[in-house]
Amino acid sequence: MRAAITCFVDRGFHGTAVPQIAKQAGVSAGTLYHYFPSKEALVNELYRKWKSAVGQRVFTAFPQGAPVHEQFRVMWHELARFAREEPAAFGFIELHNHASYLDEESAQMDRNLKDFTRGMVRLAQAQGLLKPIDPTVLMELVFGAFYGLIRAYHDGRVELTDELIEATEQACWDAVALREG
Amino acid sequence: MRAAITCFVDRGFHGTAVPQIAKQAGVSAGTLYHYFPSKEALVNELYRKWKSAVGQRVFTAFPQGAPVHEQFRVMWHELARFAREEPAAFGFIELHNHASYLDEESAQMDRNLKDFTRGMVRLAQAQGLLKPIDPTVLMELVFGAFYGLIRAYHDGRVELTDELIEATEQACWDAVALREG
Amino acid sequence: MRAAITCFVDRGFHGTAVPQIAKQAGVSAGTLYHYFPSKEALVNELYRKWKSAVGQRVFTAFPQGAPVHEQFRVMWHELARFAREEPAAFGFIELHNHASYLDEESAQMDRNLKDFTRGMVRLAQAQGLLKPIDPTVLMELVFGAFYGLIRAYHDGRVELTDELIEATEQACWDAVALREG
Amino acid sequence: MRAAITCFVDRGFHGTAVPQIAKQAGVSAGTLYHYFPSKEALVNELYRKWKSAVGQRVFTAFPQGAPVHEQFRVMWHELARFAREEPAAFGFIELHNHASYLDEESAQMDRNLKDFTRGMVRLAQAQGLLKPIDPTVLMELVFGAFYGLIRAYHDGRVELTDELIEATEQACWDAVALREG
DNA sequence: AATGAATGAGGCTTCATTCAT
DNA sequence: GATGAATGAAGCCTCATTCAT
Numbered sequence: 001m002r003a004a005i006t007c008f009v010d011r012g013f014h015g016t017a018v019p020q021i022a023k024q025a026g027v028s029a030g031t032l033y034h035y036f037p038s039k040e041a042l043v044n045e046l047y048r049k050w051k052s053a054v055g056q057r058v059f060t061a062f063p064q065g066a067p068v069h070e071q072f073r074v075m076w077h078e079l080a081r082f083a084r085e086e087p088a089a090f091g092f093i094e095l096h097n098h099a100s101y102l103d104e105e106s107a108q109m110d111r112n113l114k115d116f117t118r119g120m121v122r123l124a125q126a127q128g129l130l131k132p133i134d135p136t137v138l139m140e141l142v143f144g145a146f147y148g149l150i151r152a153y154h155d156g157r158v159e160l161t162d163e164l165i166e167a168t169e170q171a172c173w174d175a176v177a178l179r180e181g
Numbered sequence: 182m183r184a185a186i187t188c189f190v191d192r193g194f195h196g197t198a199v200p201q202i203a204k205q206a207g208v209s210a211g212t213l214y215h216y217f218p219s220k221e222a223l224v225n226e227l228y229r230k231w232k233s234a235v236g237q238r239v240f241t242a243f244p245q246g247a248p249v250h251e252q253f254r255v256m257w258h259e260l261a262r263f264a265r266e267e268p269a270a271f272g273f274i275e276l277h278n279h280a281s282y283l284d285e286e287s288a289q290m291d292r293n294l295k296d297f298t299r300g301m302v303r304l305a306q307a308q309g310l311l312k313p314i315d316p317t318v319l320m321e322l323v324f325g326a327f328y329g330l331i332r333a334y335h336d337g338r339v340e341l342t343d344e345l346i347e348a349t350e351q352a353c354w355d356a357v358a359l360r361e362g
Numbered sequence: 363m364r365a366a367i368t369c370f371v372d373r374g375f376h377g378t379a380v381p382q383i384a385k386q387a388g389v390s391a392g393t394l395y396h397y398f399p400s401k402e403a404l405v406n407e408l409y410r411k412w413k414s415a416v417g418q419r420v421f422t423a424f425p426q427g428a429p430v431h432e433q434f435r436v437m438w439h440e441l442a443r444f445a446r447e448e449p450a451a452f453g454f455i456e457l458h459n460h461a462s463y464l465d466e467e468s469a470q471m472d473r474n475l476k477d478f479t480r481g482m483v484r485l486a487q488a489q490g491l492l493k494p495i496d497p498t499v500l501m502e503l504v505f506g507a508f509y510g511l512i513r514a515y516h517d518g519r520v521e522l523t524d525e526l527i528e529a530t531e532q533a534c535w536d537a538v539a540l541r542e543g
Numbered sequence: 544m545r546a547a548i549t550c551f552v553d554r555g556f557h558g559t560a561v562p563q564i565a566k567q568a569g570v571s572a573g574t575l576y577h578y579f580p581s582k583e584a585l586v587n588e589l590y591r592k593w594k595s596a597v598g599q600r601v602f603t604a605f606p607q608g609a610p611v612h613e614q615f616r617v618m619w620h621e622l623a624r625f626a627r628e629e630p631a632a633f634g635f636i637e638l639h640n641h642a643s644y645l646d647e648e649s650a651q652m653d654r655n656l657k658d659f660t661r662g663m664v665r666l667a668q669a670q671g672l673l674k675p676i677d678p679t680v681l682m683e684l685v686f687g688a689f690y691g692l693i694r695a696y697h698d699g700r701v702e703l704t705d706e707l708i709e710a711t712e713q714a715c716w717d718a719v720a721l722r723e724g
Numbered sequence: 725a726a727t728g729a730a731t732g733a734g735g736c737t738t739c740a741t742t743c744a745t
Numbered sequence: 746g747a748t749g750a751a752t753g754a755a756g757c758c759t760c761a762t763t764c765a766t
Contacts, residue, residue: 019736030754131352167314214763395742499707503711510685510687514683529680572758
């Protein structure tokens with residue numbers, strides 16, 4: 001339910017009451033329990049659904065054989081467009097990174113995504129295209145920066161124009177790329 | 182109380198019960214209410230205390246007349262060392278950015294810090310040292326990246342060595358600096 | 363439904379959910395409400411059905427003109443055999459004696475059975491065959507003892523052989539009979 | 544709390560709401576949870592408290608070296624007097640025999656009491672004083688009869704005079720005793 | 725100043741019952 | 746007739762807060 005996502009984004013997991021979600025969704029509290037055995041199960045299901053959606057989206061658009069910078073650009077643009085189209089969902093995913101109420105299945109999904117990305121980073125480093133910093137750190141810098149950008153967009157402090165996406169992509173590429181000079 | 186911070190970092194504001202904090206602090210629940218009128222007041226007081234502590238720390242070390250990159254480097258290193266020395270406090274500050282239970286005073290403090298920083302960014306942009314992107318965005322990219330780094334440190338996924346601090350500082354400077362070429 | 367009886371015996375009236383009964387019976391929850399207007403009506407109907415069944419059984423086998431001890435023996439054996447053949451139903455009847463959700467019709471049925479039995483006891487006392495104790499008490503002693511026997515059988519603590527039925531019948535007859543000596 | 548016992552006796556475990564107990568006890572629902580971690584814990588604690596009270600009572604009055612019939616008489620009278628003095632508590636104990644929400648500790652207590660009693664029965668049988676029926680069955684007959692008597696007393700259908708206690712004791716002794724003739 | 729028992733509102737969840745299909 | 750999704754009242758329990766000691 002989209003209603004649940006909005007609530008969770010606004011107030012967090014513990015700050016959101018199940019009846020609030022139900023009201024927002026226009027159903028009764030009991031009805032939620034026909035579809036989800038518990039509040040935890042609900043949040044996990046939502047998490048996995050959207051996390052895999054964003055993963056699919058990037059994966060689908062990913063230019064397999066292209067240069068690394070082009071791949072980076074595509075990933076950044078896809079993520080940004082996703083965040084622009086589904087701001088609530090994106091905020092939801094970001095919010096729940098590493099939350100204690102996520103179950104093992106959700107955690108496993110996270111790890112898989114990260115492992116895959118780390119593999120790509122290592123490959124690019126081996127080609128001398130990225131700075132020789134711990135891949136985990138490089139990823140955290142990039143995704144952290146991206147989250148920062150999206151947070152500002154959510155709060156209405158900036159508009160997420162294509163130009164801004166392009167400019168921020170360039171900035172973050174500069175952060176991780178090994179300067180040729 | 183340091184105990185409260187640990188609890189809030191582990192479980193979030195709504196997920197932390199006042200008696201839990203009291204127990205962790207080794208006092209009774211009632212005692213907390215001698216010092217703080219409410220749970221919200223407690224969290225706000227903690228927030229302001231540590232936010233101003235980190236602000237003071239950066240401000241004290243800040244090299245007023247130095248070149249911008251040097252200023253950036255000092256800020257980054259001070260923040261990183263703070264996060265290394267007070268991991269719980271730093272996690273606490275980061276966690277509560279924009280939380281709904283922060284009061285106006287806390288929000289005002291945030292805005293002041295941000296406005297000040299934005300002023301510095303504008304100045305550097307006017308000198309042609311930083312990329313001509315919305316200063317708000319530049320700041321979010323940098324602080325977002327920094328939070329990402331610290332998160333990885335908190336989770337034990339990386340060690341926060343001086344070398345890593347230096348390398349990440351360089352990467353983030355590359356992200357925001359205007360390339361001379 | 364036999365399913366309902368099993369559930370009620372296992373968990374009691376309040377501890378049994380209507381959907382549980384439905385699932386056990388292999389039908390949907392809504393279907394139950396085609397046949398019974400409410401959970402209370404269901405339990406009352408079951409109660410009357412089986413209570414009258416056991417009453418019929420004893421009544422049918424009852425040797426009208428025989429000596430009192432013979433009558434007692436027949437009653438005891440019939441009850442015991444019923445409990446052996448329909449353990450769930452018997453446990454159900456016993457469980458719901460005097461329960462607050464039994465309606466007036468069920469209560470009336472109980473009273474009729476008891477009044478009838480009490481009449482027989484009085485008759486036997488008048489003949490000097492039973493101890494001159496309040497007939498209500500005599501009945502409670504006998505049926506209480508019988509329930510105790512059956513409870514042990516239900517719990518698997520004893521086997522309900524014909525020999526045991528006979529021996530316990532003799533014991534309970536000794537309890538109520540006036541010793542000739 | 545005596546209030547809880549009354550409620551449980553009236554409506555059973557599942558039929559009694561915690562707020563009902565609290566109201567009856569004149570405290571708030573939350574207060575109960577200062578003293579008992581859960582409704583189950585409450586019922587178990589009450590059960591053990593009163594079960595051991597009745598056990599103590601019989602044990603204290605028990606005439607160790609006396610003839611078996613005298614021992615039986617004492618036990619019966621003590622039980623009856625206890626039931627007369629604490630009708631709610633006695634009804635409560637009886638009600639919860641073998642209930643599914645009793646925990647292992649309570650069940651163990653039951654078993655210990657029963658094992659002890661069974662030992663005495665065996666001893667008496669070896670002396671040729673009791674009928675040679677499975678001791679478990681003899682006990683169930685006697686306690687079942689006793690419960691029946693008390694049930695009638697609870698319902699106000701009989702008065703529990705000393706004479707009645709004596710008469711019923713005699714009847715139940717006749718049930719289990721081996722007739723000398 | 726410190727305690728911790730007491731409170732009652734509110735949270736998560738269940739369940740008897742209804743009703744559109 | 747049968748279903749099972751929907752409901753909302755109510756159940757168990759937690760928790761921020763108060764207050765007598």
